[in-house]
Amino acid sequence: MAAPTPAAIRLPAGVRDYLPRAAGVRRAVTERVMATFESWGYRRIITPLLECADVLARGLGQSTGTSAIHFVEPTGGEVVALRPDITPQVARLAATRLAAEARPLRLCYEGAVTRISSRPGPAELAQAGVELIGATGPGADGEVIALAAATLAAWPAADVRLELGHVGPVGHLLATAPSPAARDRLLRALRDRDRAALARAAAPWPAATRRLAEVVLTLTGPADEVLAEARRLAWPVAVKRALAELAAAMAVADELGAAGPGRAAAAPRLLDLGEVRGMGYYTGLRIAGYVAGAADAVLRGGRYDELLARYDAPAPAIGLAVDLEALAEAVGADARGPACVVVVAADRRRAARVAAGLRAAGHHVVVGLGAARAGARSFGVDVVVDLTAGVVVGPASQVRIGAGLEPVALARAVAAACVAPPPPPPPPRGRRAASNTVVSSRSRARS
Numbered sequence: 001m002a003a004p005t006p007a008a009i010r011l012p013a014g015v016r017d018y019l020p021r022a023a024g025v026r027r028a029v030t031e032r033v034m035a036t037f038e039s040w041g042y043r044r045i046i047t048p049l050l051e052c053a054d055v056l057a058r059g060l061g062q063s064t065g066t067s068a069i070h071f072v073e074p075t076g077g078e079v080v081a082l083r084p085d086i087t088p089q090v091a092r093l094a095a096t097r098l099a100a101e102a103r104p105l106r107l108c109y110e111g112a113v114t115r116i117s118s119r120p121g122p123a124e125l126a127q128a129g130v131e132l133i134g135a136t137g138p139g140a141d142g143e144v145i146a147l148a149a150a151t152l153a154a155w156p157a158a159d160v161r162l163e164l165g166h167v168g169p170v171g172h173l174l175a176t177a178p179s180p181a182a183r184d185r186l187l188r189a190l191r192d193r194d195r196a197a198l199a200r201a202a203a204p205w206p207a208a209t210r211r212l213a214e215v216v217l218t219l220t221g222p223a224d225e226v227l228a229e230a231r232r233l234a235w236p237v238a239v240k241r242a243l244a245e246l247a248a249a250m251a252v253a254d255e256l257g258a259a260g261p262g263r264a265a266a267a268p269r270l271l272d273l274g275e276v277r278g279m280g281y282y283t284g285l286r287i288a289g290y291v292a293g294a295a296d297a298v299l300r301g302g303r304y305d306e307l308l309a310r311y312d313a314p315a316p317a318i319g320l321a322v323d324l325e326a327l328a329e330a331v332g333a334d335a336r337g338p339a340c341v342v343v344v345a346a347d348r349r350r351a352a353r354v355a356a357g358l359r360a361a362g363h364h365v366v367v368g369l370g371a372a373r374a375g376a377r378s379f380g381v382d383v384v385v386d387l388t389a390g391v392v393v394g395p396a397s398q399v400r401i402g403a404g405l406e407p408v409a410l411a412r413a414v415a416a417a418c419v420a421p422p423p424p425p426p427p428p429r430g431r432r433a434a435s436n437t438v439v440s441s442r443s444r445a446r447s
Contacts, residue, residue, distance in 0.1 A: 014123025022328075026126065028337040029328040030110055033128045036151050040143075042108035042130045047089040049112070053079040058310040059088020061280075067115045084115040087307070087319060090131045095313035103134025103315070110324070122325070129301070129321035133308065136316035138245055141285045141303065142252025144318050148299055149257055149267055151322065152289050157334040159292035161268040164223055164250070165275045165302075167282050168242035169235065173213050174279070178204050186213065190276045193217060208234055216274045223250060223271035230273055242284065249285065278302065287320055293330035298323050339394075339418055340364045345387035354387060354410065361411035383414050392417045 011017070018026060038044060053070055060068065068081040083089060086109050094105055110128035117123070130147065132140055145164065152160040170190060177183035182204055189197035195217055202213035212233060219230050227250070231243050250269075278286060282302040289299030301320025308315040341363045345351035348367070355365040366381065384393045385401075392399040392410075394417025401413050 012123065014121065016122075016124075024337045024340075025332065026324060026328040029331065030126070030128060030324050031337075032154050033151060033322055033324065033327070034108065034110055036154050037108035037128070037130050037147070040106075040130075040147050040150070042106040042132075045090070045093065045107050045109050047083070047086060047093070047109065047111065049082055049114075050080045051083055051089065051092075053081040055092060056081050056083065056088060059091050059307060060085065061310075067117070069114055069116060082114040084113050086111060086113060086127055086129060087131065087304075087321070090133075090319075091307050091311050091317070094131075094133050094315070094317075095308060095311035099313060104140070105131070105133040107131050107133070126324040127321050128324055129319055131317060131319035133317045134315050135318070136303075136305070138248035138252050140316075140318055141245070141249035143256060144301065144320060145249060145253035145285075145287060146256035148287050148289055148301065148320055149253065149269070151299060151320075152267055152291065155291065155327075155331045155334050158331050161270060161290050163270045163272055163288045163290065163297075164246070165272050165286035165288075166242055166246050166284060167279060167286065168239045168284070169212070169216055169219070169230065169273045170276055170279065172236060172239050173202075173209065173216065176205065176209055187276060187279075190217065190274055193274070219271070219273040221270060223269045226271040226273065246285065281307075285318065289320075289322075291327060291330040293332075294326045296326070298327040298330060338362050338364055339382040339414060340366070341383045341385055341414055342366045342381045343385045343387065347387075350387060354385065357408075358385075358411060358414065361408070361414075363411070363414060383417050385410070385414065394418045 034044065050073075053068070056068060067084040069084075070079060070081045072078070073080045090107055090109065093107075098105060108128070108130045110126070113125050113127055115123060115125065130144070132144060145162070149162055152158075152162060173186060174183050177186060182201065185201035186198070189195075189201045195214070198217060199214055202210045205213060212235065215233070219226050227243065227247055231240070231247070235243070275286065278300075281304055283305040284303035286302040287300065288297040291298050299320055299322050301318070303316070303318040305316045308317055341355075341358055343351045343355045343358070343365060345354070351367045355367045358365045382395060386393065390401050392401055392413045394414070397417055399413045399417050401410065
């Protein structure tokens, strides 16, 4: 029989395989994100891939018909759906099995979701997220802002930023539209960030409202500056109150972040009050997190106080979700898991003893590829420990080892072999250049 062609052995559109290295990076990203969530007191839950279609539709609203994959369960005839989002499942749990639990609930999760879209893109996504249910006000919002910052700060080598928003200003403008058509024109202009179209769309509004519409797209930039500027405008009382609560939430986030890693407090924080994404879902604060190298936000969230009512259990709620695949692709080498090590030795028993010590130190170890190390690197490992030659060979450097090296010292040698050596020092310079170097160092110390 003829061998199958590559075209015959294929995957559906929008899904992918992860080979060992990529799978290791994604696993490391998932574990670090979940460890951050759990360190803030969020308890892990696991929800099923399948939901009853009508129950899932409560949480997804009108989107379920276009985004969820439906089929009839063959044994019972129930119409079920593959989950396109995990937040509705958390809402279902909060309204049923966790209904008697004290509020607020702090829950976290990770898992795959499957979506159908008419646009090109992934059909299967890996998500991790948190939900804070039963808490409202600046304290709850500030906690989730700080947690979003801490999640981004878990990647020391990444260039990250956090962008906040609030539905209040744009929601007021849309609510005061003189007609549905005018509302649609305004929403389209805001979505396209088209100031000229926005001015035309706002022309039928009263003068005061028209001025607010014309400036809302300019309310973007450093969070503290934009918020101060927005609060000087002539918004109605409800929007002024929302902006005051946003300021209070940012202050809470600053207090919580100041006690954590320095990067969490130092990450750039922006504010965009003209963003319209999620206007039909979010009811207050919006959050987005960006990492250099990712085409779009890797973290999104906000306040959604109306979702639990769809499950007959009204309660305030706020949460966020992380796109684990996009984050893994962006952070790359910064998310490497334990090194995969091959121990090569003529004496298999000695190799096994060394391997046991390295496994106890957290490494993944293979024994018995033979005396030669030539094929070991092509096997997909990170480090080769050649006991016969007395050398540890890593992707970045090579470390000599003695015959009787203790397991702890050997584990250090393996770690050192994974780290590139520092660049050589620059050549000596003249006296004036050296003096300038000293001054520059002092300047950095003051800053």
